[in-house]
Structure formats: C-alpha cells, structure tokens
Amino acid sequence: MSSSPVAALLGMRPHQVDGGALRQLLGGRPVVVTGASRGVGRQVALRCGAAGAHVVLLARGADALEDLVAEVASTGGSATAIPVDLRDLGAATAAAERIVSAHGAPALLVSNAGHSIRRDLADYTDRLHDVTRLAGVNMLGPIALALPLLAAMRQARSGQLISVGTVGMALPGPGWSVYAATKAGFDAWLRAISPELRRDRVAVTSIHLPLTRTAMSAPTYRHSRLPSLSADDAATWVCRAALTRSRVVSPWWGRLGGVATSALPSLVDRISTAAWRRAS
Numbered sequence: 001m002s003s004s005p006v007a008a009l010l011g012m013r014p015h016q017v018d019g020g021a022l023r024q025l026l027g028g029r030p031v032v033v034t035g036a037s038r039g040v041g042r043q044v045a046l047r048c049g050a051a052g053a054h055v056v057l058l059a060r061g062a063d064a065l066e067d068l069v070a071e072v073a074s075t076g077g078s079a080t081a082i083p084v085d086l087r088d089l090g091a092a093t094a095a096a097e098r099i100v101s102a103h104g105a106p107a108l109l110v111s112n113a114g115h116s117i118r119r120d121l122a123d124y125t126d127r128l129h130d131v132t133r134l135a136g137v138n139m140l141g142p143i144a145l146a147l148p149l150l151a152a153m154r155q156a157r158s159g160q161l162i163s164v165g166t167v168g169m170a171l172p173g174p175g176w177s178v179y180a181a182t183k184a185g186f187d188a189w190l191r192a193i194s195p196e197l198r199r200d201r202v203a204v205t206s207i208h209l210p211l212t213r214t215a216m217s218a219p220t221y222r223h224s225r226l227p228s229l230s231a232d233d234a235a236t237w238v239c240r241a242a243l244t245r246s247r248v249v250s251p252w253w254g255r256l257g258g259v260a261t262s263a264l265p266s267l268v269d270r271i272s273t274a275a276w277r278r279a280s
C-alpha cells in the first residue's frame, strides 16, 4: 500500500536515506534503540547496524533481542542486548547508566518502544491500570531511560534523541485517549527540553508516524485498506531524521490536522463525535 498513488499523495512513502552519510554519522558510534525486539525498532536497529553503528537493543523479549544481536553481526555490524521492562523505572535508569559506562554518550537514542490500547472511556472506568501501564511504557519509562543518556550527550556536546510518536498526538480521537495522552505527554516533554538541549548541540526529533503495519496495529487494522507504511518504511523515516536532525517529521495532513485541532477545536470535536457515532 505504501507504493500506491494515494499513499504517495498522503506522504506515506519510504524516505530517501543516503547510506554513505548515515555510515559517516553513525559508523563506530553507539546507537540505542528501544522496542528493538520487533516492528519499527527492529528495522531501525538493522539499518543502524548495517551503517556500522554499535547498536544497543532494548525491549523485554530477551530471546528476540539475542536473535537480533546475531542478525546484526551476520551483516558485519555489532550489537548488545539489554532486556528491560521500561515500566520499571529503576530498571530503565539502571539500563541507561550501564549504557553510558560501557559505551559512553550515544550518537543516537531512538525512543521507539510503545504500547497502544484501543478502548472507549466507558470501557476503562474500572481499569486504571490501563492508564498506568501505558504511562509507564509510553512516557515515564522513556524519560527515566533518557535522563542519564541526555546528560552524557550534553557533556559530549553531541547526539540526538529521536522519538517515534504518532500522528494521533496532534489528532487525538475517541477510543485512543490513553494512548494519545501518554504519547503526547512524552512529546510535550521533548518540546520543552529541545531548546535546552540545542544549546548543548543535542538535537531532538519527534516523528509523528502514521499507520504502520506491525504487531501493534494488527488487531485494529489487519484487514483495513487504509494507506500504511511497512516497518522498514518507518525505519527510513528514523534514519533520514538522523541525517536531517529535523525537529518534527510528520505527514502534511498530520500537521494540518494539528493546526485545525488547535484553531477550530469545537468543529473538530463535532466531526470526531459524528465519526465515532458512525463507527460504534
């Protein structure tokens, strides 16, 4: 679907990545990728490994990470696996400290791990744990991991944090309230710290990813004909952002939707309500 004319019109294509420039940027340097056990993170790790980076792979699935270490090595790269549950904030901080002491300041932190739940408000009245679970993996854990890594980058006066967020942060819709809120919370944190980090030559990029075919989207969109990216298409967005160091990467309609949500909130609310009524 990502090669269809509609997908192209919507800006949902792989981005061009200059392999030589990526190798020059990342070759021999540490790159940290969270959520590396599958999906977008796995593809990002493979691309960074192929560019000569030493890739530090984080996720809970230890076996999948070890398989990926071997796969990166088979392409001539090198990688280290650190199994961690980001909802355990102490473990996230300890993982970051371990990375800094073993590898120094990373050239790149790709904060990609995430979890989504589609559930209407009425269905989680007695499920506060849905909120704490998503806050842990989408916001608090990523901050706990980033703090020591960003401190090391600031000291080195180089590096970049790329966050894999969603277009839903600017266009939050019914059913996705907890997912959108927790992803947007992390993104607001990035917006606020970006100017502080820029002073120390550390860049921050927020990627507003549209629908991507992975295990995460499969339960809701497996049979959907909506335009979508593949996991590797999404990885090209991350690798291109490492080269451009853009502040935000978003399809044009994501940016437009964000402006409309801010400028015309009542109208957008009415449209969302009508769409939600039709769907439910």
Ligand SMILES: NC(=O)c1ccc[n+]([C@@H]2O[C@H](COP(=O)([O-])OP(=O)(O)OC[C@H]3O[C@@H](n4cnc5c(N)ncnc54)[C@H](OP(=O)(O)O)[C@@H]3O)[C@@H](O)[C@H]2O)c1
Pocket: 034, 035, 036, 037, 038, 039, 040, 041, 058, 059, 060, 061, 062, 064, 084, 085, 086, 087, 111, 112, 113, 114, 115, 116, 137, 164, 165, 166, 167, 208, 209, 210, 211, 212, 213, 214, 215, 216, 217, 231
């Ligand atoms: N797929 C989409 O349509 C879409 C659209 C917009 C944005 N995104 C964003 O893209 C990013 C990647 O998503 P994806 O589609 O590649 O999803 P995915 O295939 O489900 O992968 C999610 C990754 O996050 C890791 N993870 C989940 N919970 C974790 C935890 N508690 N601690 C540590 N790691 C954890 C998973 O590994 P383990 O289970 O092994 O821990 C896995 O590696 C996410 O941030 C997502 O919000 C996705």
